[in-house]
Amino acid sequence: MKRALVIALLAAVAMPLLLAAARMPRFGSVEQPAYTHVARRYLERGAEEAGAENIVTGVILNYRGFDTNGEVTVIFTACAAVAAVLACSGEGRRPVRAGTPVALSPVVRYVVRLLAPFIALFAFYVVVFGEVSPGGGFQGGTVFGALIIVTTVVVGRDEAERLSPERPRLWLQAAGPLSFLAVGTVGALLTGWYLGFPHVPRAIAASMLMALEFGIGVGGAMVLAGIFWRLGDEA
Amino acid sequence: MPIEMGRLFDLGLMTLLVLCALAVVRTKDLLAASIIFSAYSLVMCLVWDHRGAPDVAMTEAAVGAGVTTVLFLSAISKTVRKER
Numbered sequence: 660m661k662r663a664l665v666i667a668l669l670a671a672v673a674m675p676l677l678l679a680a681a682r683m684p685r686f687g688s689v690e691q692p693a694y695t696h697v698a699r700r701y702l703e704r705g706a707e708e709a710g711a712e713n714i715v716t717g718v719i720l721n722y723r724g725f726d727t728n729g730e731v732t733v734i735f736t737a738c739a740a741v742a743a744v745l746a747c748s749g750e751g752r753r754p755v756r757a758g759t760p761v762a763l764s765p766v767v768r769y770v771v772r773l774l775a776p777f778i779a780l781f782a783f784y785v786v787v788f789g790e791v792s793p794g795g796g797f798q799g800g801t802v803f804g805a806l807i808i809v810t811t812v813v814v815g816r817d818e819a820e821r822l823s824p825e826r827p828r829l830w831l832q833a834a835g836p837l838s839f840l841a842v843g844t845v846g847a848l849l850t851g852w853y854l855g856f857p858h859v860p861r862a863i864a865a866s867m868l869m870a871l872e873f874g875i876g877v878g879g880a881m882v883l884a885g886i887f888w889r890l891g892d893e894a
Numbered sequence: 895m896p897i898e899m900g901r902l903f904d905l906g907l908m909t910l911l912v913l914c915a916l917a918v919v920r921t922k923d924l925l926a927a928s929i930i931f932s933a934y935s936l937v938m939c940l941v942w943d944h945r946g947a948p949d950v951a952m953t954e955a956a957v958g959a960g961v962t963t964v965l966f967l968s969a970i971s972k973t974v975r976k977e978r
Contacts, residue, residue, distance in 0.1 A: 785952065793949040794948075794952060801957050801960075802952070804956070804961060805961055808964055883957075887961070890972075891968060
């Protein structure tokens with residue numbers, strides 16, 4: 660009885676959703692709302708207006724800079740929330756010492772050591788070339804964050820902590836919002852709007868975008884690593 | 895009726911996605927569920943790339959398939975492995 664009720668309810672919810680989906684324009688069709696409003700302008704003038712040849716980067720950091728500013732703040736807040744919740748349940752931070760640590764397979768250790776510099780270089784490449792090719796701060800940052808996590812697994816938590824002291828790490832975790840604040844203020848001084856990008860000397864807008872990319876990348880990587888390390892603490 | 899390769903590929907990926915999603919919900923072993931979820935992310939990464947969003951695909955591979963799985967695993971290692 661209950662089961663039949665659940666199925667009926669799910670069908671009642673799914674029906675209108677599926678009908679609505681069927682009425683949407685097809686994937687890639689020019690009728691899509693995404694193509695009928697601002698996209699035309701982005702495509703036609705984005706490359707010279709936004710200061711980045713990659714239009715996705717131009718939209719994310721320039722046209723929709725405020726959205727990205729908010730997103731970056733949300734990511735930092737998530738890290739702060741994880742730290743706050745996990746810090747509540749125990750006094751101070753104590754790395755886990757429960758039980759005997761499982762020895763890592765030499766294959767894993769060797770492969771990680773071999774690949775680490777290449778992964779780091781790829782992350783750097785993705786951040787730097789975000790202006791002209793797919794990629795950017797978020798993408799490079801997540802790749803670098805994954806690298807930090809996998810390196811922590813191999814070299815051990817103590818060594819990883821020794822390499823990144825607490826005080827600068829906290830500042831690096833806030834690098835995303837801080838870089839937006841700095842670049843936004845520079846933009847306000849140059850154009851009169853927060854996060855405004857000057858058009859005329861292209862180099863200025865390009866270097867502002869690059870500063871944002873690096874801020875997002877470093878902040879994202881450190882936030883991912885920070886959440887992982889916090890989870891490794893004894894709760 | 896000729897079917898384009900691209901659509902066939904899309905169809906295969908979507909089928910895999912649905913299968914992975916069902917498997918994640920049905921497994922009682924949380925460790926296995928995290929691994930299947932990671933596979934789901936990998937398929938999703940292919941879907942993004944095929945749909946012309948390589949930057950989203952890159953993030954999906956690093957965050958969805960990599961970092962989230964690691965976070966799930968460390969959460970499981972602190973709690974229990976079996977779903978009750």
